Amino acid sequence: MKKISCILVLLALLASSVFSQDCTLYIPGTIGTELHYQTTNAKGKVEGIYTQKMLSVKENGSQTTFKLLQTIMDPKSPESIIKQDTFEFRCDGNVFYIDMEKYLNQQQMEGFKDMEVKISTEDLVYPSKLSTGLELPDGSISLEIGDGILNMTTNIVHRKVEAYENITTEAGTFKCYKISEDVKSKMGFVNVQLHNLVWIVQDIGTIRNESYNKKGKLGSTTELIKIIR
Template sequence: MKKLFSMILLMFSACLLAISQDCTIYIPSDIGTELHFQTSNAKGKIQGIYSQKVISVKNIGGETHYDLLQTHRDPKNQEKIIIQDTISFRCKGNVFYIDMEKYLNQKQMEGFKGMEVKITTNDLIYPSNLSPGMALNDGSISLQVGSGIMNMTTNIINRKVEAHENITTAAGTFKCYKISEDVKSKMGFITVQLHNVSWIVKNIGTIRSESYNKKGKLDSTTELIKIVK
């Protein structure tokens, strides 16, 4: 009876996993895989380096949850860690979800320790079959500290698949989907508007991204420079 129960449980788990595997993911799926990125300003000067390492892949209630450890390092001394945080992704059915909490400024969040913080999100999603011209859903995150001491909101709108094209970085050449979006962030009386363009590929993620200010001038570029498996 115990063996029969174990077999049924195993088959049930396999069915759940099969359901979650229908979606196309835009991150690595193997634990231990590391992606290394480099961010430069408009003049090409390196401003930041960071890595993302897959540390957990779990099946929870028919969904596959992925956790990546994101580590930001000092560009002048790569042994020095500036900050680390965990970012999360999930697959449900044939849809890939990106946790909007990845857009929070972690340094600012450290300043809210011990305070009541309410976070509301509407996660970004990617359907399995992207194609040029396709419109994607909006995403948002809002944060309220205490009883309205501070409020922050970020809305990602006008998301669209622009093209399917090759992008080359130090990590190699990849056939990517080009995604454009507008980002509007507000903290108190301060409002920031950006236009982002990113190139993504399945089973890896972002290969290159560009951020433009509200005047349409390039602010920064981030590129994948190395994959470690």
């Protein structure tokens, strides 16, 4: 009986290992890993700094959930923390999902903390294998605030893998998938449209992100500047 139990446990561990290999992560897979980012405007002035740290990895059947802590610091005083939030990512089978709540303006949401907020999302999807020319599914998030007093929506559309190329930042040189996407946001009668170019790499995530306005003018650039493992 003991031998049978040991074999069953071993098979379960092997199944878990195979699953983990099937799902390609675009975040760090190791607890404790820290990613340090810097955001600059079109003139190269630093406007923001933040870190992302992997907190936990939990498996439940075919699904694995990853919890990550994001810490936003004052660029003029990096030791001063402005805000911290946790975000969840998941692998289900061999597909990697990014929770669209990650794209909410957390400071803006503070203004609605005493109001009823209904959120519906369609998470961003990354298949196990990317290739140049591949079109990716859209993502979206919708908020109904105060029983319909205010509605907010963000849609990430026209996602496409444009290239597989090297990107160099202060953190090093990485072979990345370059993904283009359009971000369309609406709050009340206000509409904002951006075009993003994002470079991502397996087991880390975003290496560089360039954001352009609807006229094609560069607005900001975010880069990975340090990795602590």
